[in-house]
Amino acid sequence: MKSDLTQRQQEVLSFIIRHQQTNGAPPSQREVALEFGFRSTTAVADHLRALRRKGYLDHRPHQARSLRVLSRTDSTELSPTRPMIVDIPVFGCIPAGFADERRQDASEGCISVDVETLGVKPTARTFALEVRGDSMIGRHIMEGDYAVLEHGMDPRPGDVVAALIDNESTLKTFVKQGGKPCLKAENPKYPNLIPAQELVIQGVMVALIRKYR
Amino acid sequence: MKSDLTQRQQEVLSFIIRHQQTNGAPPSQREVALEFGFRSTTAVADHLRALRRKGYLDHRPHQARSLRVLSRTDSTELSPTRPMIVDIPVFGCIPAGFADERRQDASEGCISVDVETLGVKPTARTFALEVRGDSMIGRHIMEGDYAVLEHGMDPRPGDVVAALIDNESTLKTFVKQGGKPCLKAENPKYPNLIPAQELVIQGVMVALIRKYR
DNA sequence: TTTCATACTGTTTTTTTGAACAGTATGAAA
DNA sequence: TTTCATACTGTTCAAAAAAACAGTATGAAA
Numbered sequence: 001m002k003s004d005l006t007q008r009q010q011e012v013l014s015f016i017i018r019h020q021q022t023n024g025a026p027p028s029q030r031e032v033a034l035e036f037g038f039r040s041t042t043a044v045a046d047h048l049r050a051l052r053r054k055g056y057l058d059h060r061p062h063q064a065r066s067l068r069v070l071s072r073t074d075s076t077e078l079s080p081t082r083p084m085i086v087d088i089p090v091f092g093c094i095p096a097g098f099a100d101e102r103r104q105d106a107s108e109g110c111i112s113v114d115v116e117t118l119g120v121k122p123t124a125r126t127f128a129l130e131v132r133g134d135s136m137i138g139r140h141i142m143e144g145d146y147a148v149l150e151h152g153m154d155p156r157p158g159d160v161v162a163a164l165i166d167n168e169s170t171l172k173t174f175v176k177q178g179g180k181p182c183l184k185a186e187n188p189k190y191p192n193l194i195p196a197q198e199l200v201i202q203g204v205m206v207a208l209i210r211k212y213r
Numbered sequence: 214m215k216s217d218l219t220q221r222q223q224e225v226l227s228f229i230i231r232h233q234q235t236n237g238a239p240p241s242q243r244e245v246a247l248e249f250g251f252r253s254t255t256a257v258a259d260h261l262r263a264l265r266r267k268g269y270l271d272h273r274p275h276q277a278r279s280l281r282v283l284s285r286t287d288s289t290e291l292s293p294t295r296p297m298i299v300d301i302p303v304f305g306c307i308p309a310g311f312a313d314e315r316r317q318d319a320s321e322g323c324i325s326v327d328v329e330t331l332g333v334k335p336t337a338r339t340f341a342l343e344v345r346g347d348s349m350i351g352r353h354i355m356e357g358d359y360a361v362l363e364h365g366m367d368p369r370p371g372d373v374v375a376a377l378i379d380n381e382s383t384l385k386t387f388v389k390q391g392g393k394p395c396l397k398a399e400n401p402k403y404p405n406l407i408p409a410q411e412l413v414i415q416g417v418m419v420a421l422i423r424k425y426r
Numbered sequence: 427t428t429t430c431a432t433a434c435t436g437t438t439t440t441t442t443t444g445a446a447c448a449g450t451a452t453g454a455a456a
Numbered sequence: 457t458t459t460c461a462t463a464c465t466g467t468t469c470a471a472a473a474a475a476a477c478a479g480t481a482t483g484a485a486a
Binding site: 427428429430431432433434435436437438439440441442443444445446447448449450451452453454455456 | 457458459460461462463464465466467468469470471472473474475476477478479480481482483484485486
């Protein structure tokens, strides 16, 4: 991995990433020099230039501590790691008029996840829902779990979706029965199979987070 | 929430957090001034001083872009948000000689989670394990899930733990049977009840992350 | 052998940035 | 009424930091 970088360049890049994670901000050139014992910041500038040329770094000229580590999504394309961490609002239950008032007053707090952790990049339409009841126990989704959902996504058969039933959101499995989209509960205690056209699908489940202890 | 802050102070704090998340580094005083249309950086400095005094911010004097947002753990104590995001190494399976060589070459990648998301603060002893098999299906832990574990934690009865059996780690439930610690599988297909003294407990499960799609 | 990227030292210049100083205006509490 | 925190303007100053020279040394490729 990262075979196109020299030993030294990799060390510098690692330090920058490490510094960012432990200090909340990228290091200055002098701090890098100090770390490696360079007596001149020019050495650092050289390495940064190489890292920039090779596509691992970005920075804004003449701006203090403006280093940004880029991550490779595939071999060619590069994208900044900027929104590394996204705050996903957690709702106890989703109110009826949802689409407009996303974000803001996520009274239950936020889950912060980085883009890498979830396969899907969280967008402004991503939200989390604390699971209530055991309607999805058949899919091993328990009460108290946090369901991470994406609003406005096209559900595919088998996907878990959040639907608004009786002004409360419930998780169901999205299926197709004879060509018609339906919602299936994963617990015999709950009514099965509800035609999906008649209700609002609020989001498709993309991840689950469960806390122990 | 945050009723001890004025409207303006809250706005400034929000901008700093937002800037940090979208740009990877906190803003300079001038950037804050620009955002709010202040014609003097003194206004910003005033707000920062107030936020610092009230315990919401920290910074290193005379250092560019050194603002750090603090989070309240309880009403009195303050702790820096520095290691907001911690990289938890993911192992496919944990090798026998574990304790020493934590971190490094987490070949399967990393899960980044913030301190708030998991109730437990991730330490250097926190690691993740991709769940193989269905030995814990009774606790609704599925194949492919990521179990987040804490090494060196004292297991309590009922906790899910990772144990090294036949040089491979397996998840089990930690129980006490007649005063003796035992490990219980949560699937009838697997051998039940193994005395816990005879094997290495590698970690106690603190969270679970599951990805869909 | 020449060229070229890497990996540095040492010095100087220019920007950026935080901080200090001197004020003004407002509204709430004492 | 005085005091005090908030919320600013406008200016100046000094430290921090990036950038720009001008070099040296090394090893690999052409």
